Amino acid sequence: MQVVLAEDSALLRDGLVRLITEGGFHVVEACPDAASFLEAVERHRPGLVVVDVRMPPTFTSEGIRAALQVRDRYPTTAVLVLSQYVEEQYATELVASRATGVGYLLKDRVADTADFIAALREVSAGGTVLDPEVVRQLLSRARNADPLDRLTPREREVLGLMAEGRTNAAIARALFIGEGAVEKNVSAIFTKLDLPPTDQDHRRVLAVLHWLDRTKES
Incomplete structure (x- = not known):
């Protein structure tokens, strides 16, 4: 060869x-x-x-x-x-x-x-x-590797507001986007954080815990 x-x-x-x-x-x-x-x-x-x-x-x-x-x-x-x-x-x-x-x-x-x-x-x-x-x-x-690194800047904004306890409607108002766009971002966050739907766990809470762990470290 x-x-x-x-x-x-x-x-x-x-x-x-x-x-x-x-x-x-x-x-x-x-x-x-x-x-x-x-x-x-x-x-x-x-x-x-x-x-x-x-x-x-x-x-x-x-x-x-x-x-x-x-x-x-x-x-x-x-x-x-x-x-x-x-x-x-x-x-x-x-x-x-x-x-x-x-x-x-x-x-x-x-x-x-x-x-x-x-x-x-x-x-x-x-x-x-x-x-x-x-x-x-x-x-x-x-x-x-931190799964939060997979999120886009917009998804990070949405997750940050979720951590403040805001609803999708409140997040939409804060970011000047539609609720449908918020729902798509939330769905993407769950996917990227490896949080499939289950009967036992609340994905929104788990996603917020990921966020709080990161902010605590920084």
Whole structure:
């Protein structure tokens, strides 16, 4: 399988070329920046690309943005991203774009040659490989996520007025909107706070308790 590599460090780039070649792949081009990488992908249409997250000129997100472009333009090309640290946003965005033929590894894993080659083969075969540390941090963030963060500004206003004990009619008057609009916002609040209708619980009270817990913390 042909591989295009993008890594700005000449030393690491040469080392990766050697490792990837020893793994049975053919590195057709090794690029020092995102622009030349995208040109190489267009030229060779490889089966697999290996990309550093941070690339010149700003060393922020050039590499991952280039990787996402490859996934959009060439759906059959597998993508393995390497990063010095866990970049949760980038890892989530990469996997969310298409959860097959994709990998996100910390560069420390490259030191374990067998694991690195196994990851290359898994991703190139259409599998998904995520560094254990990436998985740990993503799961931790999911557990700690506050459902109130899902609400729109308008829904937050409505919930704040609900916490003051106001009826839908009073909320409508306060926000200069119709009662129907208030009802839609209230329904959206219940959905986003994972409060399905039950015979045992009062969803309006539970939603207000969520709000009061947040305001107490802040």
